[in-house]
Amino acid sequence: MIRAAIRAVDxxxxxxxxxxxxxxxxxxxWSVEKIASKTGIDERRIAAEGExxxxxxxxAATKLFVRGVVQPxxxxxxxxxxxxxxxxxxxxxxxVQSRLGxxxxxxxxxxxxxxxxxxxxxxxxxxxxxxxxxxxxxxLTADTYSKVLDREDKGVRTIFGxxxxxxxxxRTEGDRDALGPFAVGTDGRGAEHLIVARGGFRHGPGGERPxxxxxxxxxxxxxxxxxxxxIAQLLERAACRLDDVDLFVFxxxxxxxxEHLRNKLRIPREKFFVGMRRCGNTVSSTIPIxxxxxxxxxxxxxxxxxxxxxxxxxxxxxxxxxxxx
Amino acid sequence: MSREAFLNKLEAMQExxxxxxxxxxxxxxxxxxxxxxxxxxxxxxxxxxxxxxxxDDVRRCNTVDDLYALVQPKKAG
Numbered sequence: 001m002i003r004a005a006i007r008a009v010d011x012x013x014x015x016x017x018x019x020x021x022x023x024x025x026x027x028x029x030w031s032v033e034k035i036a037s038k039t040g041i042d043e044r045r046i047a048a049e050g051e052x053x054x055x056x057x058x059x060a061a062t063k064l065f066v067r068g069v070v071q072p073x074x075x076x077x078x079x080x081x082x083x084x085x086x087x088x089x090x091x092x093x094x095x096v097q098s099r100l101g102x103x104x105x106x107x108x109x110x111x112x113x114x115x116x117x118x119x120x121x122x123x124x125x126x127x128x129x130x131x132x133x134x135x136x137x138x139x140l141t142a143d144t145y146s147k148v149l150d151r152e153d154k155g156v157r158t159i160f161g162x163x164x165x166x167x168x169x170x171r172t173e174g175d176r177d178a179l180g181p182f183a184v185g186t187d188g189r190g191a192e193h194l195i196v197a198r199g200g201f202r203h204g205p206g207g208e209r210p211x212x213x214x215x216x217x218x219x220x221x222x223x224x225x226x227x228x229x230x231i232a233q234l235l236e237r238a239a240c241r242l243d244d245v246d247l248f249v250f251x252x253x254x255x256x257x258x259e260h261l262r263n264k265l266r267i268p269r270e271k272f273f274v275g276m277r278r279c280g281n282t283v284s285s286t287i288p289i290x291x292x293x294x295x296x297x298x299x300x301x302x303x304x305x306x307x308x309x310x311x312x313x314x315x316x317x318x319x320x321x322x323x324x325x
Numbered sequence: 326m327s328r329e330a331f332l333n334k335l336e337a338m339q340e341x342x343x344x345x346x347x348x349x350x351x352x353x354x355x356x357x358x359x360x361x362x363x364x365x366x367x368x369x370x371x372x373x374x375x376x377x378x379x380x381d382d383v384r385r386c387n388t389v390d391d392l393y394a395l396v397q398p399k400k401a402g
Binding site for chain 2: 034035038155215216217218220221224225256257260263264
């Protein structure tokens with residue numbers, strides 16, 4: 001039976017670093033140390049002027065090629081998840097197809113999702129592979145939220161960083177799911193709590209730069225409400241128990257929220273990965289970055305069953321189970 | 326859980342001296358109260374009292390005693 005499976009994951013971060021010391025120098029009135037102790041973030045990586053989502057995505061994908069995981073001409077579908085595209089149009093995935101030298105017979109499309117985007121992209125990749133539309137899907141996540149952050153907004157400047165990740169999903173034969181099942185959800189009533197309202201057409205171009213608005217307490221409450229039932233639903237679909245999962249990798253929103261969720265869900269600390277100290281919240285790339293870091297720390301043996309959970313802007317959420325390659 | 330225990334939890338959360346709160350204080354005027362404190366309070370309500378509050382619930386409160394009322398089990402009827 002045809003099964004989609006993750007073959008490899010890699011990531012790329014831009015050069016420039018924004019440390020807590022930098023923020024404290026810039027804003028002496030911010031209690032940066034206190035914030036750092038809550039968020040678990042020491043530094044964020046910031047894309048340079050003119051460095052866009054496609055640039056980060058290309059760099060992440062190139063790492064998979066250099067490692068010999070796959071060659072460009074073997075990729076027959078490109079999915080790119082971003083909320084900070086280079087242009088309104090064309091689709092960033094089309095730009096990236098050309099820059100990576102992927103075949104012109106490959107499909108390519110963007111999906112606009114944030115913190116849930118990695119799980120959704122894996123779901124789409126599974127559909128493409130298991131329906132026979134593609135054999136090797138290159139799934140890229142890339143965002144440069146730094147370009148929509150208000151310098152004076154403590155709540156977002158301390159959390160978000162830029163980055164990109166590349167995941168190769170390919171066709172295998174097997175009896176058991178190596179990717180999935182999935183559980184997802186959407187509630188657009190939460191749109192106003194995490195939004196870049198300007199820059200589209202609803203409010204016209206206007207004079208102001210598009211900036212991100214985040215209502216942290218609302219997002220926190222939303223997360224407490226949706227994540228526990230989401231996980232219960234996924235476990236039911238997978239016919240397994242919490243104990244059967246080897247490692248939990250949640251969207252790395254901030255350490256405070258993750259620690260609260262871990263306690264609430266009674267997940268043992270050793271099975272729960274937290275890793276955003278060096279890069280902050282990179283939106284749709286947090287889960288793949290965390291997967292790579294967990295593997296580098298020796299916490300992901302081959303075949304490990306990992307639960308991925310994404311939640312945020314939309315509101316949008318999703319969870320799945322993967323087998324680590 | 327008693328009112329006294331609640332006050333102690335809030336004191337610990339805000340790093341205030343133990344038994345320094347009376348309940349009559351306006352909570353937004355507590356030392357160090359900010360958006361992180363709102364998060365910490367939402368977390369405390371969820372973890373220790375099993376009550377998932379919305380930020381609006383907190384905003385409607387005036388005093389520390391109002392916050393305590395929020396985490397009490399809802400009376401039937």
